[in-house]
Amino acid sequence: MSANIDPPSEVDLLVAGAGPAGMAAALVASLEGLNVLLCEKSDQVGGTGSTSAGTLWIPGNSQSRAAGYSDSAEQADRYLSALIGEGTNRDLRNAYLRTGPMVIDYLSARSDVQFVPCGKHPDYRSNMPGAALAGRAIVPEPFDGRLLDGDFRRIRPPVPEFMVLGGMMVGKADISRLIGRFKSISNFLYSSKLFLRYLSDRLKYARGTRLMMGNALIARLFYSLRKRNVPILFDASIIEVEGDRNGVKGAQLKIGDKKIAVNARKGVVLATGGYAHNRSFREAFMPCPVPTYSMSAADNTGDGVEIGQRLGAVLTPEQSTSGLWTPVSIVPRGDGTEGLLPHLVLDRAKPGVIAVNSAGQRFVNEAASYHDFVLAMFECNKTTPAIPAWLICDSTFLAKYGLGVIYPGHRNPGQFVENGYLVSAPDLGELAGKIGIDALQLRGTVARYNGFAETGIDIDFGKGETELNRFNGDADHKPNPCIGSLAKPPFYALAVWPADIAVSTGLATDADARVLASDGKPIPGLYACGNDMASVMAGSYPGPGTTLGPAIVFAYRAVMHAKGFSL
Numbered sequence: 091m092s093a094n095i096d097p098p099s100e101v102d103l104l105v106a107g108a109g110p111a112g113m114a115a116a117l118v119a120s121l122e123g124l125n126v127l128l129c130e131k132s133d134q135v136g137g138t139g140s141t142s143a144g145t146l147w148i149p150g151n152s153q154s155r156a157a158g159y160s161d162s163a164e165q166a167d168r169y170l171s172a173l174i175g176e177g178t179n180r181d182l183r184n185a186y187l188r189t190g191p192m193v194i195d196y197l198s199a200r201s202d203v204q205f206v207p208c209g210k211h212p213d214y215r216s217n218m219p220g221a222a223l224a225g226r227a228i229v230p231e232p233f234d235g236r237l238l239d240g241d242f243r244r245i246r247p248p249v250p251e252f253m254v255l256g257g258m259m260v261g262k263a264d265i266s267r268l269i270g271r272f273k274s275i276s277n278f279l280y281s282s283k284l285f286l287r288y289l290s291d292r293l294k295y296a297r298g299t300r301l302m303m304g305n306a307l308i309a310r311l312f313y314s315l316r317k318r319n320v321p322i323l324f325d326a327s328i329i330e331v332e333g334d335r336n337g338v339k340g341a342q343l344k345i346g347d348k349k350i351a352v353n354a355r356k357g358v359v360l361a362t363g364g365y366a367h368n369r370s371f372r373e374a375f376m377p378c379p380v381p382t383y384s385m386s387a388a389d390n391t392g393d394g395v396e397i398g399q400r401l402g403a404v405l406t407p408e409q410s411t412s413g414l415w416t417p418v419s420i421v422p423r424g425d426g427t428e429g430l431l432p433h434l435v436l437d438r439a440k441p442g443v444i445a446v447n448s449a450g451q452r453f454v455n456e457a458a459s460y461h462d463f464v465l466a467m468f469e470c471n472k473t474t475p476a477i478p479a480w481l482i483c484d485s486t487f488l489a490k491y492g493l494g495v496i497y498p499g500h501r502n503p504g505q506f507v508e509n510g511y512l513v514s515a516p517d518l519g520e521l522a523g524k525i526g527i528d529a530l531q532l533r534g535t536v537a538r539y540n541g542f543a544e545t546g547i548d549i550d551f552g553k554g555e556t557e558l559n560r561f562n563g564d565a566d567h568k569p570n571p572c573i574g575s576l577a578k579p580p581f582y583a584l585a586v587w588p589a590d591i592a593v594s595t596g597l598a599t600d601a602d603a604r605v606l607a608s609d610g611k612p613i614p615g616l617y618a619c620g621n622d623m624a625s626v627m628a629g630s631y632p633g634p635g636t637t638l639g640p641a642i643v644f645a646y647r648a649v650m651h652a653k654g655f656s657l
């Protein structure tokens with residue numbers, strides 16, 4: 091691993107935080123000929139971004155157009171108007187939609203940050219006007235971590251629960267082939283190739299080097315930064331900016347127990363990942379009771395937001411719930427610690443699982459987006475405790491689709507009952523007793539739901555009615571790809587809790603990511619992007635890539651403004 095660099099005393103642009111937002115800002119700055127320094131609090135790049143799915147929501151992107159999908163900024167704007175209101179964040183929205191495709195083309199043409207279209211990947215409110223079923227989401231091309239040599243260790247790894255065999259990344263497309271590896275020769279060869287590559291990686295590296303999703307995004311950004319010799323100062327936290335609301339000219343960094351000042355002629359970009367691990371911000375902005383769990387990187391303690399606040403910057407706390415959410419289950423790890431497993435797309439929409447509150451009643455369309463699922467938990471919890479909520483399924487479901495950390499076809503689901511991850515019982519009444527909910531009510535809920543499985547119509551919550559629901563369901567299951575009966579014992583229950591994957595409250599900015607003071611005027615030389623910036627989506631979650639898309643687009647806009655370009 092390369093040694094840390096000596097900090098320069100003066101640069102054109104100082105970027106704080108080496109997540110996707112900060113790395114993109116530093117890369118664009120370098121491409122634009124600026125002398126840039128990227129400082130990072132931890133000893134690795136990537137932040138939350140490295141553990142993410144790496145999807146960017148970029149309506150009208152040229153990668154999807156080339157693959158035959160048509161879309162336009164106007165259509166996307168129609169959708170956002172339906173979702174967050176016609177005038178909400180109007181300038182930022184216009185800037186985002188207008189610049190997004192161009193930024194992706196710029197990075198693709200001038201760096202190793204390359205993307206591929208996801209194809210079909212419906213927007214999360216796929217039944218609203220202007221929503222798209224395909225073409226808006228792009229993902230980074232997988233990356234070969236071996237290209238980074240010893241600096242591969244500088245990439246923050248994904249969460250362990252997302253890797254198999256203790257360190258191998260798998261993408262969504264790999265899952266069915268790995269699970270069905272003995273079902274066809276082609277699957278067998280495919281899987282064998284992955285395993286062999288992984289084994290050879292482990293002779294030299296601490297984990298597999300076939301990087302996918304968010305890890306590929308971060309590795310591509312890092313590789314591009316390294317190629318351009320952009321200095322990255324590790325273990326260096328921004329703690330203050332030099333200046334006041336009339337202008338920012340640099341910042342103070344803390345490196346170990348030393349403090350140093352760096353002058354920044356063209357400004358400072360705050361990209362420190364938002365406030366997720368700042369207790370007082372959580373209490374001030376998040377719904378009550380304040381969610382315990384966060385999937386954000388542990389170093390994201392709101393430093394950028396506090397720095398902006400001390401300078402008189404405005405926060406936008408009026409966002410709907412101040413965070414972007416997913417239900418998570420708590421995974422007991424072999425070493426005694428706990429992991430968080432987000433229930434994003436793999437299980438909730440499959441036929442044969444329901445979610446119930448503490449009264450044993452359904453309260454949500456289980457196939458809704460992860461964000462909407464948690465909003466329903468918050469709503470239900472106001473009257474009937476739904477934190478945690480319980481995912482309930484039978485043994486047919488568990489074997490066929492898996493649940494949380496238990497993959498489909500797992501040979502020994504009993505081990506997850508033994509380690510406390512899962513609760514199981516031979517009948518629904520006993521299961522209800524074990525998780526402390528009313529047995530009669532749970533039996534009634536399941537009986538009613540089993541009726542929906544026969545008709546294919548969920549008259550309570552409309553499960554399976556939207557394209558998004560069906561996309562994540564099982565197309566082979568009839569009559570409704572998202573509804574199946576719970577019939578075969580043993581039955582299982584898994585507790586799920588709300589956790590933020592990103593925060594949406596942050597520093598108010600203009601369309602060039604300039605931080606705004608309380609008088610509505612930009613603070614010259616101070617920019618914010620990523621989760622330090624208030625979400626352009628106003629706390630809503632329109633589709634896959636809602637935070638990474640804006641993080642990279644507004645990083646670009648910030649740098650172009652700092653350089654003196656008007657977009």
Ligand SMILES: Cc1cc2nc3c(=O)[nH]c(=O)nc-3n(C[C@H](O)[C@H](O)[C@H](O)COP(=O)(O)OP(=O)(O)OC[C@H]3O[C@@H](n4cnc5c(N)ncnc54)[C@H](O)[C@@H]3O)c2cc1C
Nearest residue numbers: 107109111131137138139143145328363620621635637638
């Ligand atoms: C499981 C999961 C899946 C996700 N999938 C997606 C997805 O597919 N698409 C999407 O759009 N979003 C996704 N997200 C959300 C996305 O990862 C985050 O919104 C995004 O990473 C935020 O980028 P960022 O650069 O603002 O912050 P981060 O990625 O968290 O990076 C912030 C960096 O700043 C550093 N830092 C903190 N304080 C300081 C300081 N004082 N000085 C210097 N450095 C500092 C941190 O150490 C960190 O490296 C996902 C999140 C999770 C958890």
